[in-house]
Amino acid sequence: MEFGSMSNIKLVVIPILTILFIILGIRKREKILEKIGWKKDIFIMAVKGILISLGTSLVFLALLSPQKLKEEENIKVQGSDLYVLMDISKSMLAEDTYPNRLETSKAELRGILDNLKGDRVGIIPFSDSAYIQMPLTDDYFMAKNYIDAIDSKLISGGGTELLEGLKLANKSFEKTDAKDKNVIIFSDGGEKNQEVLNYVKDNKIKTFIFGVGTDEGSVIPIDNGFIKDDKGNVVVSKLNDSFLKELAKESGGAYYQLDNLNNNNYKKLIQDIGKLDKTSQREEKLNIYEKYYQYPLGLGLIFILIGYFLRRREKEGEYV
Incomplete structure (x- = not known):
């Protein structure tokens, strides 16, 4: 297995920034809930962050175009x-x-x-x-x-x-x-x-x-x-x-x-x-590859959507 679009490696900043924003968002939300005296569901918040982070990382992996050499042909x-x-x-x-x-x-x-x-x-x-x-x-x-x-x-x-x-x-x-x-x-x-x-x-x-x-x-x-x-x-x-x-x-x-x-x-x-x-x-040797980008791309989008729509409700003095 190799990657066909290593020029996109610079886009690694996207999943890194996504994870940082999620962490900062969770901490900010915790402080707000503490000030108003509400309790929060730590488990749901963690799952939501993990799903979105993992999904973003998989989309980034898809952008690198994972591929496998299928055959070689002289043209x-x-x-x-x-x-x-x-x-x-x-x-x-x-x-x-x-x-x-x-x-x-x-x-x-x-x-x-x-x-x-x-x-x-x-x-x-x-x-x-x-x-x-x-x-x-x-x-x-x-x-x-x-x-x-x-x-x-x-x-x-x-x-x-x-x-x-x-x-x-x-x-x-x-x-x-x-x-x-x-x-x-x-x-x-x-x-x-x-x-x-x-x-x-x-x-x-x-x-x-x-x-x-x-x-x-x-x-x-x-x-x-x-x-x-x-x-x-x-x-x-x-x-x-x-x-x-x-x-x-x-x-x-x-x-x-x-x-x-x-x-x-x-x-x-x-x-x-x-x-x-x-x-x-x-004569040049042409390498024919089988592309696999669609698998991490599809799985990544699913994780992002699940994480995005995963909702939590915090109420005063109780977990939901």
């Missing part, structure tokens, strides 16, 4: 290999999307992971340079932990070296013998780079790009104020999407706007990814 999984290139340059801290462009991108990426099935994902943050933060994997839970760790301080500098990220992704694809090379990019844009265009064409990399930010733009906050130019003027960073759109088109991919009004475009991406050839094929 074939097909999917696409996808590398996510996340721009973490200083301009991604601009707050024209809430709370800023980088956090908006991370939230959108979580939405993508929630809707992928069988696809392997890798993460490459880039700025003045790039590195593989997470290699290709279909462990989306682990991927979300990596996403939480992404910030603008992972790489020093404030530039945008997209080409370096593309080269890292391409090398990884070649090691896996991937037939298709698909890259998802989150960036607020930059000047046209012919070298980048040539690289994706020569290496047949398909780019799906999220342009993050707005045309109006925003200042870029830093610890001691805002980023300024050489003349001392505060820099306003605006979305520069012309090159991003060209890159997506020339590579055979797609472009998506990502701002406060358009923050669910990952759904369009999922549709586009669904049309890709599923070149990543592997």
Whole structure:
């Protein structure tokens, strides 16, 4: 026997608080009855408390989803290999999307992971340079932990070296013998780079790009104020999407706007990814479990109801 939802262990606070409230309630009631000179039925009070406490504990046990392994089955999984290139340059801290462009991108990426099935994902943050933060994997839970760790301080500098990220992704694809090379990019844009265009064409990399930010733009906050130019003027960073759109088109991919009004475009991406050839094929072991949560859940509810409707009556000078 094992538990399938150990993430609910934090809910253990519920039966603990329930027991504490029952104990406090009983003591408070005893004091009130003593003051008015009434006697109480200790046995009924104890049974009522035990039933509700036990019932609550059983419901908590059900939330942990007790289960037993029934059988194992080998299944074939097909999917696409996808590398996510996340721009973490200083301009991604601009707050024209809430709370800023980088956090908006991370939230959108979580939405993508929630809707992928069988696809392997890798993460490459880039700025003045790039590195593989997470290699290709279909462990989306682990991927979300990596996403939480992404910030603008992972790489020093404030530039945008997209080409370096593309080269890292391409090398990884070649090691896996991937037939298709698909890259998802989150960036607020930059000047046209012919070298980048040539690289994706020569290496047949398909780019799906999220342009993050707005045309109006925003200042870029830093610890001691805002980023300024050489003349001392505060820099306003605006979305520069012309090159991003060209890159997506020339590579055979797609472009998506990502701002406060358009923050669910990952759904369009999922549709586009669904049309890709599923070149990543592997066998995985599927464990089939028999669930037993319904037994402690049903018994727990019965105990709670009995305890709740169990009534006691206290009268002056007598037990009932």
